[in-house]
Amino acid sequence: MKWSFQELRIQAQDPLAIDTSIEISDEMQERSDEILAMSPVKVDGFVIYEEATVLAQLQIALDVTLPSSRSLEPVNVSMAFSINERYLPKGMETDIIDDEAVLQIEVEGNSVDLKRAIEDNILLHLPQQRLTAEEAEEQELPMGKDWDMMTEDSYRSSLKGEEKIDPRLAKLKDLFADEASED
Numbered sequence: 001m002k003w004s005f006q007e008l009r010i011q012a013q014d015p016l017a018i019d020t021s022i023e024i025s026d027e028m029q030e031r032s033d034e035i036l037a038m039s040p041v042k043v044d045g046f047v048i049y050e051e052a053t054v055l056a057q058l059q060i061a062l063d064v065t066l067p068s069s070r071s072l073e074p075v076n077v078s079m080a081f082s083i084n085e086r087y088l089p090k091g092m093e094t095d096i097i098d099d100e101a102v103l104q105i106e107v108e109g110n111s112v113d114l115k116r117a118i119e120d121n122i123l124l125h126l127p128q129q130r131l132t133a134e135e136a137e138e139q140e141l142p143m144g145k146d147w148d149m150m151t152e153d154s155y156r157s158s159l160k161g162e163e164k165i166d167p168r169l170a171k172l173k174d175l176f177a178d179e180a181s182e183d
Contacts, residue, residue, distance in 0.1 A: 001043075001115040005089065008049040008112070015046040018058065024119060028064075032123060036074055037065040041118060045083075053094055054087040054112050055102070060121065066130050070142065070149075075130045083121050087112045 001022065008016065025038040045058035061080045068075050084102045088094060089110065098104070105117075141149040150158070 001118070002111055002113045003047070003054075004111040005049070005052070005054065006110065008047065008054055009052075012049040015048040017046050018114075019044050022115065022118070024115065027119060028122060031119065032126070034066050034126065035064060036067065039063040041122070043114075043118065047112075047114070051094060051096060052089065052092065053096060055098075056083060056085050056087070056112070056114060056117070058083040058114070058118070060118060062122070064122075064126070066126065068132050068135060069128065069130050070135050071132065073132050075132055077127060077130060079122070079125055081121065081125050083117060085117060 003016075021040040021042050023040045025035075025040075028035050028038055039062050042061040043058055045056065047054060047056045059080070059082050061078075063076055063078050065074050065076050067073070082101075084098075086094075086096070086098055086102050086104045087107045088104060090106045090108050092106075094104075141151070143149065
């Protein structure tokens with residue numbers, strides 16, 4: 001999954017179609033302690049050489065086993081996402097205008113390593129909240145002595161219920177109450 005700009009320029013007439021599976025679980029486990037296991041990564045898409053740049057548009061699909069964010073029990077997570085990146089040789093500027101979804105990346109050297117790009121994107125797309133089926137169904141969140149866990153929604157609603165009064169102004173409230181009773 002690594003090509004030089006020269007190789008892709010020679011083949012520039014047609015996009016290079018990619019439809020493969022790659023095994024990168026060992027590399028991913030070295031890069032992240034959170035990854036317990038991982039299926040081979042399904043990669044579909046194309047790479048095309050355009051005006052001294054390389055455009056990669058890929059669809060990625062995989063299953064990864066991660067620890068639960070609550071109990072650290074293993075959780076299998078299916079992931080599917082796209083990678084839209086344009087690779088430029090370092091120091092080069094281009095007049096090509098891509099849509100917002102295409103990320104432009106400067107490459108040191110004269111080759112494009114899509115395997116490394118796929119690894120980076122997998123790490124970026126790992127979900128922060130991962131729950132086992134039982135934890136997802138559970139309505140009550142864990143709690144202990146002097147602490148409890150709450151969802152963002154319940155936290156926001158608890159903030160709305162609290163009236164925040166500046167302690168420096170709290171005495172003024174009593175002042176106006178006295179004047180109202182005198183009238």
